[in-house]
Amino acid sequence: MTVAIDFSQRDKLKLDDFLLKSSAGWLAGNQKRAFDFFCTLPLPHRKNEHWKYNQVDFLNSGDFILCHQAGQAEHKSQSINFENSIKLDFVNGILVNQFNDDEPALQLTRIDKLNSEQQALLQQQLAQQDKNIFAHLNQLIANNAYLLEVKANTIIDKPVYIRHISDPGLENSEANQLAVNALYVSVSANSQLTLIEQFNSNTNDSENTLLNLQQSFIQLAQNAHCKHYRLNLEDANSHQVSEVNINQMKDSHYKSFYLGLGSKLNRTDINLAYQQEHASADLSGVYLPSGNETIDYHTNIQHKNGHCQTNEIFRGIIADQAKATFNGKIHIFPQAQKSDAYLNNKNLLLTNQAEINTKPELEIYADDVSCAHGATVAQLDKKSLYYLQSRGIGLKKAKTMLSLGFINELITRIDNEVIREFLLSLVDKRMSHID
Amino acid sequence: MLTIDNLHATVDGKNILKGLSLEVKPGEVHAIMGPNGSGKSTLGYALSGREGYEVTDGKINFKGEDLLEFETEERAQKGLFLAFQYPVEIPGVSNMEFLKTSVDAVRSYQNKEPLDAVTFMKLAREKSKEVNLDQNFLKRGVNEGFSGGEKKRNEILQMMLLEPSLCILDETDSGLDIDALQTVADGVNACRDPNRSFIVVTHYQRLLDYIVPDYVHVLSDGKIIKTGGKELALELEEKGYSWINTLPEEA
Numbered sequence: 001m002t003v004a005i006d007f008s009q010r011d012k013l014k015l016d017d018f019l020l021k022s023s024a025g026w027l028a029g030n031q032k033r034a035f036d037f038f039c040t041l042p043l044p045h046r047k048n049e050h051w052k053y054n055q056v057d058f059l060n061s062g063d064f065i066l067c068h069q070a071g072q073a074e075h076k077s078q079s080i081n082f083e084n085s086i087k088l089d090f091v092n093g094i095l096v097n098q099f100n101d102d103e104p105a106l107q108l109t110r111i112d113k114l115n116s117e118q119q120a121l122l123q124q125q126l127a128q129q130d131k132n133i134f135a136h137l138n139q140l141i142a143n144n145a146y147l148l149e150v151k152a153n154t155i156i157d158k159p160v161y162i163r164h165i166s167d168p169g170l171e172n173s174e175a176n177q178l179a180v181n182a183l184y185v186s187v188s189a190n191s192q193l194t195l196i197e198q199f200n201s202n203t204n205d206s207e208n209t210l211l212n213l214q215q216s217f218i219q220l221a222q223n224a225h226c227k228h229y230r231l232n233l234e235d236a237n238s239h240q241v242s243e244v245n246i247n248q249m250k251d252s253h254y255k256s257f258y259l260g261l262g263s264k265l266n267r268t269d270i271n272l273a274y275q276q277e278h279a280s281a282d283l284s285g286v287y288l289p290s291g292n293e294t295i296d297y298h299t300n301i302q303h304k305n306g307h308c309q310t311n312e313i314f315r316g317i318i319a320d321q322a323k324a325t326f327n328g329k330i331h332i333f334p335q336a337q338k339s340d341a342y343l344n345n346k347n348l349l350l351t352n353q354a355e356i357n358t359k360p361e362l363e364i365y366a367d368d369v370s371c372a373h374g375a376t377v378a379q380l381d382k383k384s385l386y387y388l389q390s391r392g393i394g395l396k397k398a399k400t401m402l403s404l405g406f407i408n409e410l411i412t413r414i415d416n417e418v419i420r421e422f423l424l425s426l427v428d429k430r431m432s433h434i435d
Numbered sequence: 436m437l438t439i440d441n442l443h444a445t446v447d448g449k450n451i452l453k454g455l456s457l458e459v460k461p462g463e464v465h466a467i468m469g470p471n472g473s474g475k476s477t478l479g480y481a482l483s484g485r486e487g488y489e490v491t492d493g494k495i496n497f498k499g500e501d502l503l504e505f506e507t508e509e510r511a512q513k514g515l516f517l518a519f520q521y522p523v524e525i526p527g528v529s530n531m532e533f534l535k536t537s538v539d540a541v542r543s544y545q546n547k548e549p550l551d552a553v554t555f556m557k558l559a560r561e562k563s564k565e566v567n568l569d570q571n572f573l574k575r576g577v578n579e580g581f582s583g584g585e586k587k588r589n590e591i592l593q594m595m596l597l598e599p600s601l602c603i604l605d606e607t608d609s610g611l612d613i614d615a616l617q618t619v620a621d622g623v624n625a626c627r628d629p630n631r632s633f634i635v636v637t638h639y640q641r642l643l644d645y646i647v648p649d650y651v652h653v654l655s656d657g658k659i660i661k662t663g664g665k666e667l668a669l670e671l672e673e674k675g676y677s678w679i680n681t682l683p684e685e686a
């Protein structure tokens with residue numbers, strides 16, 4: 001049956017409509033809790049600091065129909081040409097391909113099929129999440145939630161390549177639509193995983209709003225390593241509110257690259273917590289909104305234990321009338337001595353109308369730590385432009401070169417050549433459109 | 436090649452060039468000397484069309500065309516090259532990519548195909564050897580972390596690759612040790628050609644031992660106040676610029 005949600009009339013919703021037929025007690029319990037919170041928490045509002053820069057008025061635009069058809073979306077956008085990869089395709093949140101599990105150490109299980117050990121893994125991740133209304137909604141709608149496990153002591157050579165496609169045209173609906181998806185990743189002790197999450201949309205010709213609520217969880221056990229690429233390549237008209245929650249145990253390492261091209265609403269919250277000592281994370285990202293797009297990254301790194309190391313670098317190039325927000329918080333707890341945290345955010349505004357709100361926040365409650373943070377906002381350097389022009393290079397090309405130069409450093413550091421070349425060609429194409 | 440007639444230019448509303456005239460014929464080397472702040476760099480910028488350097492009066496004819504009609508990049512494409520006194524550093528843009536893009540831009544203006552990457556790489560390596568710049572500098576960001584001397588050699592490398600018809604060298608010798616000076620001079624001399632002209636801005640007679648000028652001009656307060664042969668440079672070195680100021684202005 002079709003479930004519709006009107007955000008402004010949540011009191012009319014019925015829990016029964018959301019419970020999975022196969023829901024075991026624990027899952028139904030989760031859904032019930034999520035339902036109660038979802039129905040009672042206030043909607044995000046621009047007066048709320050956390051949503052200050054986001055256009056969330058569309059939530060008051062009537063019914064959102066929950067996507068339930070696994071349509072075969074035509075996928076116009078580029079994909080990474082891995083020679084060998086494990087592919088998962090989700091259309092409007094729904095898994096549409098077979099998981100080719102010729103890799104015995106890797107397992108994908110839908111949430112209602114989890115055994116008790118797996119349930120524990122998932123509950124552990126959920127317990128760490130600081131849930132907002134979208135997180136509750138995400139848990140309530142559980143049918144597109146999966147657990148991806150890497151067994152202990154294994155290096156998964158093939159990258160796991162996950163593509164999410166939003167296509168409101170698929171379901172012949174006049175109403176707004178809601179695509180909900182959750183992925184719980186668990187990398188066991190001494191194992192390694194490369195994970196790519198790519199988001200595309202075909203919303204430009206559509207009159208409906210498709211709101212994509214996606215949440216990923218990454219649990220890194222002792223000495224587990226994860227390389228994570230999260231690429232938001234949606235078109236200008238799409239809406240996404242998403243979260244990545246990372247929990248790290250001793251000696252684990254999380255290395256990531258986030259790319260955001262911007263869209264009508266593109267909000268990503270990255271929450272990372274060191275649950276044990278001697279873990280480290282290297283977060284980097286690039287956002288390139290143009291036109292009337294917005295993009296918003298909120299990162300929250302919690303040093304809950306000592307001897308952990310964070311290195312976080314995000315750069316943004318904002319063109320036309322686009323708006324970007326970067327809110328980078330690092331929280332060092334009192335017991336987290338010998339923490340080492342570095343946060344840097346640099347922005348390039350290509351026009352006078354482009355807008356950036358950058359706010360690095362350090363909250364330090366331990367005394368023996370090494371922390372540094374900084375944020376800059378600049379325009380293209382006139383002297384550099386002139387230098388390039390004086391060598392025969394046209395103004396437009398010169399701007400493209402300097403813009404690429406601003407973010408190149410972060411992309412060329414990516415060690416996977418196939419991903420690096422894909423990203424370079426992508427940003428190259430993106431940047432050549434700017435004036 | 437180049438005819439400058441009664442050039443007046445302002446920077447920030449301040450008059451810097453105040454009626455400068457100069458004629459440079461194909462194949463000639465002109466040295467321009469003069470005290471700090473006399474407008475030597477301003478002349479180079481005005482010729483290359485830098486934003487903020489406004490020509491308020493006078494004419495510049497370059498190879499039969501009114502140079503002032505054109506944007507900076509067009510002037511470069513037409514064969515005007517300015518080696519900067521202080522080249523900027525552009526981190527993130529690789530020197531190799533920069534060199535290739537500029538060579539391709541100039542070639543495209545001449546209706547020539549862009550060079551393929553391998554051919555260009557070979558050429559760039561060969562030329563960088565000629566100016567004694569290690570190949571590693573091709574991979575780095577443009578001038579990023581280069582020493583003063585390395586930046587100047589990179590300027591000469593660009594000149595060699597772009598094969599311009601008029602080269603303006605703005606204090607390319609400043610801050611160079613004697614070996615680097617020799618290298619830079621050799622690079623310039625290797626480029627000398629009956630169809631290529633040079634304007635060499637310098638404070639030192641030293642450079643002119645290596646790059647022998649046809650004419651030496653003294654620029655003071657935005658005007659050329661004296662012109663002579665190469666022996667004028669020697670005289671200046673000996674007596675200083677103040678000696679010139681006591682001379683009656685030439686007609």
Ligand SMILES: Nc1ncnc2c1ncn2[C@@H]1O[C@H](COP(=O)(O)OP(=O)(O)O)[C@@H](O)[C@H]1O
Nearest residue numbers: 446447451469470471472473474475476477478
């Ligand atoms: N961007 C600028 N803004 C203001 N004044 C400038 C600028 N560039 C040059 N000037 C002034 O113009 C005059 C000539 O400078 P310049 O051409 O650099 O002299 P030179 O190269 O002969 O030492 C100096 O008085 C200098 O202070």
Ligand SMILES: [Mg+2]
Nearest residue numbers: 475476520606
């Ligand atoms: Mg000067």
